[in-house]
Amino acid sequence: xxxxxxxxxxxxxxRKYEQLVDQWAQTYNLDPLLVDAFIRTESGFDPVATxxxxxxxxxxxxxxxxxxxxxxxxxxxxxxxxxxxDPDTSxxxxxxxxxxxxxxxxxxxxRLGHCGQSAADxxxxxxxxxxxxxxxxxxxxxxxxxxxxxxxxxxxxxGKLIKVRRMSTMSEKLSAKQYxxxxxxxxxxxxxxxxxxxxxAAAFAEGYKNFLDHAKTEREAAATSEQMLLAAxxxxxxxxxxxxxxxxxxxxxxxxAVVAATIGQKPFEEGFRLVIAHIDSPRLDLRPNPLYxxxxxxxxxxxxxxxxxxxxxxxxxxxxxxxxxxxDGSSVSFSVGEDENDPVFCITDLxxxxxxxxxxxxxxxxxxxxxxxxLIGSDAVEExxxxxxxKLNTLILLHEKYGITERDxxxxxxxVVPAHKARDVGFDRSMVGGYGxxxxxDAYPALMAEIETKNPxxxxxCVLTDKEEIGSDGVTGMQSMYVFHFLQLxxxxxxxxxxxxxxxxxxxxxxxxxxYDPSWAxxxxxxxxxxxxxxVAFFKYTGSRGKSAANDASAELVxxxxxxxxxxxVAWQIGELGRLDLGGGGxxxxxxxxxxxxxxxxxxxxxxxxxxxxxIHKTDLYMAYRTFSLFCQAEQ
Numbered sequence: 001x002x003x004x005x006x007x008x009x010x011x012x013x014x015r016k017y018e019q020l021v022d023q024w025a026q027t028y029n030l031d032p033l034l035v036d037a038f039i040r041t042e043s044g045f046d047p048v049a050t051x052x053x054x055x056x057x058x059x060x061x062x063x064x065x066x067x068x069x070x071x072x073x074x075x076x077x078x079x080x081x082x083x084x085x086d087p088d089t090s091x092x093x094x095x096x097x098x099x100x101x102x103x104x105x106x107x108x109x110x111r112l113g114h115c116g117q118s119a120a121d122x123x124x125x126x127x128x129x130x131x132x133x134x135x136x137x138x139x140x141x142x143x144x145x146x147x148x149x150x151x152x153x154x155x156x157x158x159g160k161l162i163k164v165r166r167m168s169t170m171s172e173k174l175s176a177k178q179y180x181x182x183x184x185x186x187x188x189x190x191x192x193x194x195x196x197x198x199x200x201a202a203a204f205a206e207g208y209k210n211f212l213d214h215a216k217t218e219r220e221a222a223a224t225s226e227q228m229l230l231a232a233x234x235x236x237x238x239x240x241x242x243x244x245x246x247x248x249x250x251x252x253x254x255x256x257a258v259v260a261a262t263i264g265q266k267p268f269e270e271g272f273r274l275v276i277a278h279i280d281s282p283r284l285d286l287r288p289n290p291l292y293x294x295x296x297x298x299x300x301x302x303x304x305x306x307x308x309x310x311x312x313x314x315x316x317x318x319x320x321x322x323x324x325x326x327x328d329g330s331s332v333s334f335s336v337g338e339d340e341n342d343p344v345f346c347i348t349d350l351x352x353x354x355x356x357x358x359x360x361x362x363x364x365x366x367x368x369x370x371x372x373x374x375l376i377g378s379d380a381v382e383e384x385x386x387x388x389x390x391k392l393n394t395l396i397l398l399h400e401k402y403g404i405t406e407r408d409x410x411x412x413x414x415x416v417v418p419a420h421k422a423r424d425v426g427f428d429r430s431m432v433g434g435y436g437x438x439x440x441x442d443a444y445p446a447l448m449a450e451i452e453t454k455n456p457x458x459x460x461x462c463v464l465t466d467k468e469e470i471g472s473d474g475v476t477g478m479q480s481m482y483v484f485h486f487l488q489l490x491x492x493x494x495x496x497x498x499x500x501x502x503x504x505x506x507x508x509x510x511x512x513x514x515x516y517d518p519s520w521a522x523x524x525x526x527x528x529x530x531x532x533x534x535x536v537a538f539f540k541y542t543g544s545r546g547k548s549a550a551n552d553a554s555a556e557l558v559x560x561x562x563x564x565x566x567x568x569x570v571a572w573q574i575g576e577l578g579r580l581d582l583g584g585g586g587x588x589x590x591x592x593x594x595x596x597x598x599x600x601x602x603x604x605x606x607x608x609x610x611x612x613x614x615x616i617h618k619t620d621l622y623m624a625y626r627t628f629s630l631f632c633q634a635e636q
Contacts, residue, residue, distance in 0.1 A: 016045045017058070017567055019636065020091045028099035035095060047087045057084035059094030069093050087567075189533045190571035190619040191430070197571075198430075201622035204445075205432055208621060209422040211444045212434050216417045217321045218256045218466045218476075219333075221279035221440060225258045225447055225464060226250070232451045234260060239489045246455045251486070256280075256466040256476040259486050260450050262632075264459035268496045271504030272487060274461045274597070275450070275628050276478070276588055277443035277511065278468035281436040282306035282610050284313065284372060284416040286322075290409055293391035298377040300345075302416055304369060306469030311366035312611050317344040318374060322414030324404050332402050337419040344419045345374050374416055418612040425615055431532070432621070437614040439468065441604045442510035445625035453632040460632040461487070468511070468588055478588040484595055499596070506557070507599040508631055509589035510624070513537050514577055515605030515617075523582060528575045530605045532617040535571030536624045538562070539601040542577070544584025551589035553600035561600060561627075564634060570626050571619070602627065 015021065015036055025032040042060040043049035055062045061069075063081045070079055073096055083089045174182070191198050215221035229250045237251040243263045250260040257279070264270075284302040292299055300320075304310065319337025326332070337344045349367065350358050358366065380389035381396070398404055404412075422434030443464045450462035467477030474480065484502075491498040516529035530537035540558055543550025558574075565572050577584055592599045604624050607615040 017087050020088055024092050024095035028095045030095055030098055048085050057090035058087055059090050061093060069097060187534055190535045190623060197619055201618040204622045204625060205618040208444045209432060212422040212436055212440055215440060216436060217415050218280045222252055222256055222258050226252055229260055240493055242493050253482045254476050258464040259483060261459060261461045262453045262456055264456045266458055268459060268491045268494055269500045271458055271501060272461050273458045273632060274507040275446045275510055276463040276465060276507060277446045278439045279443050279464045280466050280469050281438055282308045282469055286414040288410050291391055291406060293388045296378060296390055298390045298394045300374040300376055302372045302374060307610050310372060314347045314349040314367050317419040318346055318416050319419040320345060320416055322412055324408050325411040326408055334402055345376055347372055347374055431615050431617050433613055433615045435612055437606050437616050438512045438609055441512060441616050441621055442624060446510050446628050448625055449628035449632050456632055457635045472588055472591055478591040502596045505597045507592045507597050509587050509599050509601045510603055511587040512603045512606045514609050515607045517607055524578045530573050530575040532605050532607060533619055534573045536620055536627050537603055537605050538572060538574040542587050542601055545580055549586050551593045551599055557598050557600050564630055565627060568630055571623050
């Protein structure tokens with residue numbers, strides 16, 4: 001069928017650097033397919049190709065030719081021969097050189113099939129006497145015959161492309177095996193496709209594990225992020241100040257959310273480039289009046305936050321993190337259970353010998369909400385006839401260390417989280433296990449990409465938001481206006497229209513998804529699952545069942561982002577959460593879309609998602625970082 005031949009043509013003759021080729025081909029009045037033909041033949045689309053005579057890059061240029069061309073079109077630019085390994089530089093210089101050839105020699109003959117590859121064949125093409133007003137330069141590194149040869153080869157290559165175009169009308173046919181190789185999608189694991197990615201991913205994961213250990217709550221994540229931003233030279237945002245390209249600014253929203261930006265070269269009305277992740281995770285919060293005593297044991301009552309499976313939180317070491325605000329207005333932050341010399345805490349469970357009645361419960365009620373009580377002590381004060389002596393002893397210890405009373409719990413935010421640190425998983429150390437991957441596994445690479453962004457074309461904005469796990473409500477969630485007020489204030493200080501800026505913006509909603517788990521295969525649809533190790537995952541839409549409460553990205557936006565990744569060899573996959581009628585989930589994407597900003601969901605697949613010990617693949621983490629970096633530096 002004609003459409004199959006067209007698809008075969010696209011696969012056989014790809015346009016891997018389509019945007020750059022189209023840009024420079026248009027600049028120098030070239031047929032983009034001619035440029036693609038040169039790249040395919042000279043380097044096979046390998047940007048670091050090097051020949052035996054040290055010709056470099058996509059278009060295989062020698063140093064002598066490069067230096068001569070640099071003197072013509074980039075004399076004031078600090079470009080070295082090694083810069084030909086940059087696709088943009090190689091295509092730019094190569095297109096200019098082809099432009100010169102076209103200016104000096106006749107257009108393609110009608111009968112390309114008669115053109116050979118020798119200098120004599122090239123001379124048969126003839127040379128225009130006036131050379132379009134461009135005389136042959138005496139300082140050109142190649143002789144006239146070399147120019148003729150080059151032009152003849154270009155004619156030959158273009159003829160090959162035209163031949164492929166005509167395949168749809170010819171009687172030639174591919175075998176079924178050839179069709180399968182060229183037309184079918186074959187998922188690949190990132191480390192198999194790019195062997196060197198293992199070391200890069202492992203190195204990047206070390207920084208991430210350190211971040212995860214120091215950011216177990218949203219407050220700690222915000223504080224850790226602020227330290228990283230200040231170390232990178234970011235300055236606190238001043239609402240009425242006008243900023244210049246390259247400046248880096250940030251602010252912290254109510255101690256729990258982070259907004260960081262690098263001012264771009266283009267006006268704000270040309271659009272922002274936003275990457276938004278969240279830094280809250282499923283956990284246990286203390287109730288307003290949490291402390292009680294029962295049968296000579298003291299406990300904290302908890303209220304679970306987000307979508308947890310309650311039975312997973314029993315009989316494991318727990319740490320307690322939080323902040324008290326005292327009656328005098330002062331505050332004190334604390335963390336107990338993380339240092340190896342700290343005590344830890346736990347939620348108890350029944351022994352199997354007495355678990356017959358509990359075993360009859362549904363799994364979701366294996367441990368009920370009212371049974372999620374954290375064991376915190378058993379010693380009593382030494383004096384006799386004191387009511388709640390164990391509870392009082394616990395309070396005395398807290399008062400001695402933190403200066404608090406029982407009443408201060410009503411002015412506190414205290415969270416109970418797993419006490420373990422992030423660890424490598426597997427004999428091969430290819431994965432990372434820990435608490436809080438959802439969604440700090442996207443927040444960390446997003447923050448690192450923002451920090452490393454220098455002089456972007458568009459203003460980049462990294463948001464690490466709060467409250468996503470409970471619907472993005474509240475003053476630190478994306479349903480509030482704090483992010484959009486920041487963007488509006490930037491626009492107003494510069495005298496620009498924020499509505500136009502929003503319309504021209506693009507957002508990556510960075511949130512995790514469930515990785516396909518072979519042990520629980522029945523919950524997934526294998527063809528549309530996302531897999532640990534296959535790269536960062538895209539979701540055109542989220543929501544539940546019939547796409548309820550979903551953002552649905554346009555095909556054009558999906559195409560834009562995936563082309564960007566393909567051009568830089570970033571491993572990605574696309575899918576859905578799981579079987580449609582089992583449930584679903586949402587992200588912050590719909591709240592960004594409500595402001596008229598195109599947005600698409602992207603994130604790292606997670607095994608045992610929402611559990612106290614989640615698992616991610618290091619290469620997926622690294623591919624998320626590369627994606628966010630490319631997005632921040634993109635010119636279009």
